[in-house]
Amino acid sequence: MRVHVGEGATTEEASAIASALAEHLAVDVEVVAGDGEEPTATATAPEPDYPVDDGERPGEREQRLREEIADILQGGPQKYKDRLPDQGKLFVRDRLNLWFGDADGDPGDALTFEDGRFANFDEWHPDSPDGDDYDESDRIPADGLITGAAEFEGRDMHVMANDFTVKAGSMAAKGVEKFLRMQQRALKNGKPVLYLMDSSGGRIDQQTGFFANREGIGKYYYNHSMLSGRVPQICVLYGPCIAGAAYTPVFADFTIMVEGMSAMAIASPRMVQMVTGEEIEMDELGGPAVHAKYSGSADLVADDEEHARELVAQLVSYLPDVAGEDPPRADPTPPALDPRGTDAVIPDEPNRAYDVTDLLDRVVDADSVFELKPEYGKEIVTAFARIDGRPVGIVANQPAQRSGAIFPDAAEKAAEFVWTCDAYEIPLLYLCDTPGFMAGSSVEKDAILEKGKKFIYATSSATVPQQTVVVRKAYGAGIYAMGGPAYEPESVIGLPSGEIGIMGPEAAINAVYANELADIDDEEARAEREQELREEYRRDIDIHRMASEVVIDEVVEPSRLREELVNRFDFYADIEKSVPDKKHGTIL
Known part of the structure; x- marks a missing residue:
C-alpha cells in the first residue's frame, strides 16, 4: 500500500511510519512525502511467527480493510496536520500514543480497542459507494471524534479524543452518537472516563440530527450529570473549546488546561464582539489564567502535553475506579520534614502569618501533596495527600493568604472539593486556622453567605471518615465549615496553640467592652484594663478550656500529630455514616 505524508517529513520519520504500518497491517508499505511520485521510505510486511500456507494468508477483503483503516488513521486533510506543530500540539493519534502507547509505535495500537472508527466512511472515503467525487479537503475520518478504551497507569479507562484536523474537532451527528455510547457504557461498567478535548463546538451547518434531538448533543450533559459521583471524569483541554464543547470540561470532576493552547468560553471572541461589542483575544477571554485564577473552572494548568499526562497520572493514583470502592493505597513513606519540628512551624501569636504547607x-507522606486549584481561593488549600500510604483529602486554611479568612471563592472551592472526596470515598482532614468568614460589602456582593452555606452543607453531608485539627484560630462560623465538633467528625483534636470562639480577642473586646473602656480617662489604666479583658477572653477560648469541657476530644503534642492522625484514620477506616433518608438536599 502507498501512504502520503506531509512534505516536511524526514526520511527517518517516513521510515518509522512505514515500519509501523507494515508491522500492524501485515502489508508492504510505501511512504511518499509531499506530492512526489517516488517513495521516501518502504517497509516489507513481516513474516508471521506461526506456520501458515498461502491459502491461509489474508485475502483481498482483509487487505482492503487494512488499507482503509490505515487511511482513517491518517486523520483529516494533510494541510491541517501540517499546521499542528505551529500550534504547539500533537496530532490526535500521536497524542493517544503519548498517553497509552509507545511514542514510536503504530498509531492504531495505542487504544485497547476503538469504537466507530468507520463513522461517516461512506461520505468521504474514495473506496466507499459514494466516493466518486472524492476530494482530500472533504476528509472526515471517524467524524473527527475517537472513542474507545485504553490502559492508563495500570487502570482501564474509557477515552474520548477530538481530532482537530477534522473540521477543527467540531461535533456532528456520528461523533455525538459515539460520545453518548461511551458515556452510557461507562455508567454500566463503572470505569473512569478521560476526555481529551480539542473542539470548536458543534458543526453549525450540520446541526440537524444532533443538536436538539433526545439523543443529541444535549444528552452529553445529562450523561455527565449521571456519571458525576459514579466514576471519575477527567478532562484535559488542548485547544479552544467553545460553546457546547466548553461544558464537558466544567462538568468533569477534574479539568486540566494546557498553557499556550487551551481555552474555553461560552462564545468565541467573534461572537462576543457581535453580541456585546467587546474586542478580546481568546486567551484573555477564556485562557488558563482566567479559569485557574478567577473562575475556578480549571483545577490545574499543564506546561505542555507531556506535563498534562504526568498530572493525570498523579491524580488517578488517589482515585478509585468507581464510587463505593476504596481509593488505592500506596507504600507508606515518612514525611518530608521531621514531625518533631511541627510546634516550631506554628507561631505563638494568633495573627502572625505562616505557610500551612x-x-x-x-504530617503527610513525602512528595504526596497534590494541590488542586492552587491559584483560586488561595485562603484555603485543597489537596490530595497520603498519610501512611492512605489517600486523604486535605482542607487547610492558609494563614499566609489574608490570615486564612474564608472568602467566597475559597468557600466554593472547598465545598466542591469536600463533595468530590465524599463521592469517591476519600477520607477528609481539616486543618483549621481561620478568623472565620470574611466580612464586608464586597464579599456580600460576591455571595459570601451563599457560598459559605455550600461549604457548611458539604461538610455536613460528607459520610467519609473525617478528622479535624484545631491548629490555631477557630473563630466564628469558620469552625463550622472546617469540620468542628457539631459536624460529627470522627475526632476533633487540638494543638496547644488552638483557640475556639465566636471571634478573636480584639474583636470581642471591641464588641463587648468598648463603652467600658471609653469611660476610663487614664490612658495607662485603660490599656491595663484592656489587657486584662484580653487575657480573660483568651482563657475562655483556649484549647485547654475546650478540652476540659470535652468540646474537643484531645489536645495533642504537635510532634505527635502525624502519629495521632495515622492511628485515628486507621481506627475509623470502616466507620458507617449516613444522612437522613430523603431524595436529596436543596443546597447546591
Whole structure:
C-alpha cells in the first residue's frame, strides 16, 4: 500500500511510519512525502511467527480493510496536520500514543480497542459507494471524534479524543452518537472516563440530527450529570473549546488546561464582539489564567502535553475506579520534614502569618501533596495527600493568604472539593486556622453567605471518615465549615496553640467592652484594663478550656500529630455514616 505524508517529513520519520504500518497491517508499505511520485521510505510486511500456507494468508477483503483503516488513521486533510506543530500540539493519534502507547509505535495500537472508527466512511472515503467525487479537503475520518478504551497507569479507562484536523474537532451527528455510547457504557461498567478535548463546538451547518434531538448533543450533559459521583471524569483541554464543547470540561470532576493552547468560553471572541461589542483575544477571554485564577473552572494548568499526562497520572493514583470502592493505597513513606519540628512551624501569636504547607510537610507522606486549584481561593488549600500510604483529602486554611479568612471563592472551592472526596470515598482532614468568614460589602456582593452555606452543607453531608485539627484560630462560623465538633467528625483534636470562639480577642473586646473602656480617662489604666479583658477572653477560648469541657476530644503534642492522625484514620477506616433518608438536599 502507498501512504502520503506531509512534505516536511524526514526520511527517518517516513521510515518509522512505514515500519509501523507494515508491522500492524501485515502489508508492504510505501511512504511518499509531499506530492512526489517516488517513495521516501518502504517497509516489507513481516513474516508471521506461526506456520501458515498461502491459502491461509489474508485475502483481498482483509487487505482492503487494512488499507482503509490505515487511511482513517491518517486523520483529516494533510494541510491541517501540517499546521499542528505551529500550534504547539500533537496530532490526535500521536497524542493517544503519548498517553497509552509507545511514542514510536503504530498509531492504531495505542487504544485497547476503538469504537466507530468507520463513522461517516461512506461520505468521504474514495473506496466507499459514494466516493466518486472524492476530494482530500472533504476528509472526515471517524467524524473527527475517537472513542474507545485504553490502559492508563495500570487502570482501564474509557477515552474520548477530538481530532482537530477534522473540521477543527467540531461535533456532528456520528461523533455525538459515539460520545453518548461511551458515556452510557461507562455508567454500566463503572470505569473512569478521560476526555481529551480539542473542539470548536458543534458543526453549525450540520446541526440537524444532533443538536436538539433526545439523543443529541444535549444528552452529553445529562450523561455527565449521571456519571458525576459514579466514576471519575477527567478532562484535559488542548485547544479552544467553545460553546457546547466548553461544558464537558466544567462538568468533569477534574479539568486540566494546557498553557499556550487551551481555552474555553461560552462564545468565541467573534461572537462576543457581535453580541456585546467587546474586542478580546481568546486567551484573555477564556485562557488558563482566567479559569485557574478567577473562575475556578480549571483545577490545574499543564506546561505542555507531556506535563498534562504526568498530572493525570498523579491524580488517578488517589482515585478509585468507581464510587463505593476504596481509593488505592500506596507504600507508606515518612514525611518530608521531621514531625518533631511541627510546634516550631506554628507561631505563638494568633495573627502572625505562616505557610500551612510547612505544616503539611511534617504530617503527610513525602512528595504526596497534590494541590488542586492552587491559584483560586488561595485562603484555603485543597489537596490530595497520603498519610501512611492512605489517600486523604486535605482542607487547610492558609494563614499566609489574608490570615486564612474564608472568602467566597475559597468557600466554593472547598465545598466542591469536600463533595468530590465524599463521592469517591476519600477520607477528609481539616486543618483549621481561620478568623472565620470574611466580612464586608464586597464579599456580600460576591455571595459570601451563599457560598459559605455550600461549604457548611458539604461538610455536613460528607459520610467519609473525617478528622479535624484545631491548629490555631477557630473563630466564628469558620469552625463550622472546617469540620468542628457539631459536624460529627470522627475526632476533633487540638494543638496547644488552638483557640475556639465566636471571634478573636480584639474583636470581642471591641464588641463587648468598648463603652467600658471609653469611660476610663487614664490612658495607662485603660490599656491595663484592656489587657486584662484580653487575657480573660483568651482563657475562655483556649484549647485547654475546650478540652476540659470535652468540646474537643484531645489536645495533642504537635510532634505527635502525624502519629495521632495515622492511628485515628486507621481506627475509623470502616466507620458507617449516613444522612437522613430523603431524595436529596436543596443546597447546591
